[in-house]
Amino acid sequence: MNIEFRKSEISDAEEIILVKANAFKEEVKMYGHGPNEKDSVEKERAFIRNIDGNNFSYILLDDGKIIGGIGGVDKGNGNFYLGCIYVALEYQSKGVGSMIMKFLDDKFPNAITWTLETPYLSYRNHHFYEKHGFVKVGQTKPRDDGFFLFLYERTR
Template identity: 35%
Template sequence: MVAKLELANVADALVLKALCMEAFTPDFEQYGGFPPGVEDIDWHLAQITTGHYYKIYYNDELAGGILTVPTTDVETEIKLFYITGDFQDKQLGSKVIALIEQCYPMTKQWSLVTPYKSYRNHHFYEKQGYVKVGELQPEPNDEFRLFQYEKCC
């Protein structure tokens, strides 16, 4: 299996939006919503223009995307990471984490958030060396929470 990352360009926005929506459909069904912005093509276009939105390939097939946000010279947040169902359970996620870390060699601390009931995500990120450091409740009157994870290098 060959995993590859490639920076997205504006011509990729529609297909990335479609893949993202497909990948997050189980979250929509569980929580009643998608991650903020992902339903909007303009959001994807804006993220692409940051120069930190990557297409994920599995053996030359487009399998998903990963969006990073460098917050300081040594800190980077994984803002969005998705792999469509057809490409899950193939060790692709682990390869992508290794590849994205190589793209940011100066990063000493990685961070991300993931939904509180996304047990597979929790297990996956912990296997990658991430540690749960907190919880956020975006809407005070809603039980939905996000778990905060960090990884130090």
């Protein structure tokens, strides 16, 4: 693997949606919903248009091919929200997620607190985040279909 990170560009939006759909296939099967190839490319473009504001969005490339990415928000005063980490299925369990966490720590040294949400049955996610210092601090209210998210936080 020859992994590199770069800021997302508007022209990446369609491929990002496809990679997200690939990355979250198991969650879509498990919950019956989640990122898929029909997600809004325009919403992705809108988020990327705002990355010079408080939003950040980076893609991971392996020999020029998008294989994953990260998106989030700098909420100010050292508080960051990690909205999404996604890694294509064929790259999962190969240390790419740990590369992402190191990248975030290096890119945002002023981060004091990171928060995120992850689905309640996504045990691999729970293990991954806990391995990287996150602690479960709560959960969202269940929706009518019973789906809810666990809230995680990591403070330096």
